[in-house]
Amino acid sequence: MDQLPSAESWNIDCPFSESEEDRLLTAVKRFWEGVSVGTCEQAKISDHDSSEPILQLRSIITKQDRATTKVRVVYDGSAKSKDGGFSLNDCLQTGPNLIAKLLNVLVKFRSYSIALTADIEKAFLMVRISEHDRDSLRFLWLTDPFNVDSAIIHYRFTRLVFGLWPSPAILGAVIANHVQKYHAQYPKLVHSLNQSLYVDDLITGADTVESGLSIYHAVKGLMAEGSFNIRKWHSNSPQLMEKISQFEQGNERDSPMAQTLPTGTEPESKILGVAWNTHSDELSFCLSELVQYATSFPVTKRSVLRITASIFDPLGLLAPFVIKLKMLFQQLCQDQLRWDDNLQAYAAVLYMRSIYDDGSVEVRVIAAKTKVTPLKKQSIPRLELLGALTLARLSNTTLRLFCIGFATTRFGSKTYNTKLKKSANSHVMRVGDIAQAQLIQQICHPGELMHKSCSLWWKGPPFLQSLDAQWPINPVQEMNDEVQTELVKNQLQITSSLVNTSGNSQLSIEEIIDINRYSNLNRLLRVTSYVIRFINLCRSRGNTPPTLAVTTTEKNEVEALWIKAVQHKSIYIEFSYLKESTSSPPLCVEQFGLYLDDGITKCKGRINNSTLSLQSRNPILLPSSHRFTELLILQSHSKAQHSGVNDTLVLLRERYWILKGRQAERKVAM
Numbered sequence: 001m002d003q004l005p006s007a008e009s010w011n012i013d014c015p016f017s018e019s020e021e022d023r024l025l026t027a028v029k030r031f032w033e034g035v036s037v038g039t040c041e042q043a044k045i046s047d048h049d050s051s052e053p054i055l056q057l058r059s060i061i062t063k064q065d066r067a068t069t070k071v072r073v074v075y076d077g078s079a080k081s082k083d084g085g086f087s088l089n090d091c092l093q094t095g096p097n098l099i100a101k102l103l104n105v106l107v108k109f110r111s112y113s114i115a116l117t118a119d120i121e122k123a124f125l126m127v128r129i130s131e132h133d134r135d136s137l138r139f140l141w142l143t144d145p146f147n148v149d150s151a152i153i154h155y156r157f158t159r160l161v162f163g164l165w166p167s168p169a170i171l172g173a174v175i176a177n178h179v180q181k182y183h184a185q186y187p188k189l190v191h192s193l194n195q196s197l198y199v200d201d202l203i204t205g206a207d208t209v210e211s212g213l214s215i216y217h218a219v220k221g222l223m224a225e226g227s228f229n230i231r232k233w234h235s236n237s238p239q240l241m242e243k244i245s246q247f248e249q250g251n252e253r254d255s256p257m258a259q260t261l262p263t264g265t266e267p268e269s270k271i272l273g274v275a276w277n278t279h280s281d282e283l284s285f286c287l288s289e290l291v292q293y294a295t296s297f298p299v300t301k302r303s304v305l306r307i308t309a310s311i312f313d314p315l316g317l318l319a320p321f322v323i324k325l326k327m328l329f330q331q332l333c334q335d336q337l338r339w340d341d342n343l344q345a346y347a348a349v350l351y352m353r354s355i356y357d358d359g360s361v362e363v364r365v366i367a368a369k370t371k372v373t374p375l376k377k378q379s380i381p382r383l384e385l386l387g388a389l390t391l392a393r394l395s396n397t398t399l400r401l402f403c404i405g406f407a408t409t410r411f412g413s414k415t416y417n418t419k420l421k422k423s424a425n426s427h428v429m430r431v432g433d434i435a436q437a438q439l440i441q442q443i444c445h446p447g448e449l450m451h452k453s454c455s456l457w458w459k460g461p462p463f464l465q466s467l468d469a470q471w472p473i474n475p476v477q478e479m480n481d482e483v484q485t486e487l488v489k490n491q492l493q494i495t496s497s498l499v500n501t502s503g504n505s506q507l508s509i510e511e512i513i514d515i516n517r518y519s520n521l522n523r524l525l526r527v528t529s530y531v532i533r534f535i536n537l538c539r540s541r542g543n544t545p546p547t548l549a550v551t552t553t554e555k556n557e558v559e560a561l562w563i564k565a566v567q568h569k570s571i572y573i574e575f576s577y578l579k580e581s582t583s584s585p586p587l588c589v590e591q592f593g594l595y596l597d598d599g600i601t602k603c604k605g606r607i608n609n610s611t612l613s614l615q616s617r618n619p620i621l622l623p624s625s626h627r628f629t630e631l632l633i634l635q636s637h638s639k640a641q642h643s644g645v646n647d648t649l650v651l652l653r654e655r656y657w658i659l660k661g662r663q664a665e666r667k668v669a670m
Contacts, residue, residue: 018651019264027073028145035155037123043138067201075139077164087162089135095169098176102272102314105203107367108195108401111269114212114237115281117271118176119220121229123166123200137161138491151553167198178226189218202230216247234269241623263554273312285318301332316368319347321372330372345372346383348391350398352462370393371419432493504646509565521631526550528558560600562628563620567601570623575601592657594621603657619657624664632656633668 034040077089109115120126127242128136137157142151176560183190192215196204202219206212212235223230233244269276275284293310297303308325311318323345345649349368355361369390373383456462463471512531518524529550567575574586578596588594592603601619622629633648640647645665658664 006510010236024145030073031141034125039159040139040155040157041134043135043154045154054568056211064349073575075161075163077161090164091162095173096168096173098169102198103367104397104401105196105198105527106272106315107272107398109203109205111402113207114235114240115155115205116202116212116215116235116240116274117269117276118222118230118233119206120200120202121231123228124162124171127158128228129160130160134158171199175226175228177220178228182222186218186222189215189222193219201272203271209237209240209243213243216240216244218249234276234278236278241278259517274314276453283315284318285313287367289604301329304329304332309631314471316349316370318366319349319368319370323347323372323622326370326372346387347371347459348387348394348546349460350395361465363464365460367394367398367460417542418528419491443529459501508571510563515562515627515631518631519634521628521635524628524631525558529554532558532561549575560598563622564599566622566628568627570622570626571601574621588621588659592621613654615655616653619653621653622656624658624660629664630668633658633665637665637668 024105031040057215077092078087080087109117134156134596139155139157141153141155142150143153144147147329160170179190179193180463184411192204193202196202204215204219206215216233220230231248233241233248235241269278271283275286276282277284290307290311291597294303294307297306304325308322308329311325313319313320313322316322327345347368347370350366351363352366353361353363371386457467508530513524513528515524518527533554571588574588574594577589578594578601594601594603596602597618601621603621604618608617622632633652636651640651645662648665652658652661652665
């Protein structure tokens with residue numbers, strides 16, 4: 001390996017002007033404070049020191065919006081010597097990523113009634129470096145920092161330095177190891193800390209002031225055992241802040257409470273880079289700084305990319321504005337497109353709809369994702385599938401972070417009841433695997449929300465404020481030419497029948513597939529579809545299927561196959577009578593008005609004169625004790641969000657009538 005940058009490699013120039021003397025004086029004070037508390041120490045000079053790496057003093061950063069450390073000295077571990085070679089970071093491993101996902105932390109933070117944040121004071125400097133590794137953290141200092149000709153002194157850090165690639169991983173490992181020691185004693189607290197700590201920031205919350213104060217004392221005490229001081233507490237609850245402030249003022253000489261919560265002012269805080277007003281409990285974005293930053297660059301494609309990348313919006317709340325910048329950048333990348341050409345984009349947005357006891361409805365945006373279309377031209381159906389896939393992934397990630405249950409989860413998208421090509425149908429299968437929710441016809445496209453008024457974006461389409469029954473119905477549109485291009489030509493014809501090749505007797509599906517091995521109805525139907533497809537492929541000898549995904553037609557056919565097998569086994573007497581009618585009718589035939597419809601036993605009665613759908617007026621009869629019925633009940637119970645027996649039965653009876661259904665539902669789902 002080449003020689004690391006040494007002291008002789010650096011150009012010692014004075015980087016400070018007269019106007020920066022005040023900042024330099026503050027930096028010098030910070031340095032001597034570090035020496036006094038043991039953060040750094042003077043290094044011994046020996047003959048082999050020329051081969052040791054040297055940290056470079058990169059700059060002195062001033063941030064007036066910081067409540068505590070307004071001036072910070074930054075050391076650059078990636079700096080290289082004037083003759084090239086390796087930097088210190090080039091010789092270090094980054095380590096594992098132990099940082100929680102930013103989106104998950106912020107979404108969880110918004111779910112609390114009472115939010116509570118804090119950070120670890122000088123977290124990196126709380127980690128001590130081994131004696132034999134300290135020479136790798138040497139840096140140069142001047143005897144008189146205001147005189148560039150003064151003698152150079154070698155110092156070295158005894159604590160972890162912010163600016164080195166492995167520092168976040170080391171800090172995360174130390175904190176995780178410390179917290180894990182208390183898992184047996186405080187399991188809930190340890191679990192909460194693992195989800196709430198982002199590097200050195202604590203982002204948590206509670207439902208009551210008492211529980212919030214308990215979290216404060218528990219976290220404060222547990223982290224203090226590892227010499228980590230939790231400070232700079234913020235909350236949207238004035239009562240909680242008043243109690244915390246009393247404890248903090250007694251614990252810290254220079255209390256951050258006195259600085260961050262002055263009387264009569266509006267406190268502003270930041271949650272992982274997002275501005276948060278603790279009095280109004282609102283997240284905000286300062287666009288004036290962005291405008292000033294943007295106007296400092298020339299109008300080029302590079303400038304558009306820099307401005308877009310500078311917008312920090314992990315929750316996607318500025319999606320209506322950011323997407324326009326992304327579309328502009330994409331347009332600039334298209335050499336053959338003019339400036340006035342319209343570009344397409346797709347987006348996904350999640351809304352939480354709450355209904356209160358007084359009947360009022362409140363709708364708020366939770367999170368959103370926006371993407372521009374690929375440079376390769378895509379059809380409208382494919383873009384809608386990509387949008388549905390983005391929505392399914394966003395919903396699957398976000399909803400798991402909430403501790404409460406949702407009565408209903410609904411997706412809005414345009415759907416076509418047809419068979420698509422393999423590449424497009426794979427997206428349909430991936431959406432179905434990720435999202436387990438009710439599908440509603442799309443009324444308002446997310447892209448339309450982004451280009452309309454801000455109130456429409458924040459609160460969703462107006463129909464969300466109405467009752468479910470009053471929601472508009474989007475009629476199924478005819479397939480245009482663009483949709484026709486995505487259809488499968490010469491669709492595979494599948495016949496759902498199983499034949500025993502050793503004789504003339506027909507083989508039941510239950511003799512081929514053991515239904516007791518399955519705990520999910522969709523998985524059972526999918527496996528059965530593949531078995532049927534394999535049989536038909538063996539017969540056809542050469543005709544390959546158009547897609548690997550199970551189509552809706554295949555799923556309906558194998559479901560009917562299972563229903564016939566179940567009815568033939570469990571209600572054989574009624575089935576035989578309906579097929580032959582050679583004896584007196586069984587009791588169930590007269591009681592439920594049973595009849596055969598394409599080989600499936602169905603019910604009819606006085607409800608047949610109602611205005612319900614045909615499948616609700618003539619439901620399929622199923623026994624209560626078969627495994628297929630149990631899987632069907634479990635699926636309906638999950639769709640009903642585990643809300644109870646009555647809601648599950650309502651969903652079931654839209655298509656099926658289960659003998660002793662209430663008793664069977666209690667046995668399976670409770």
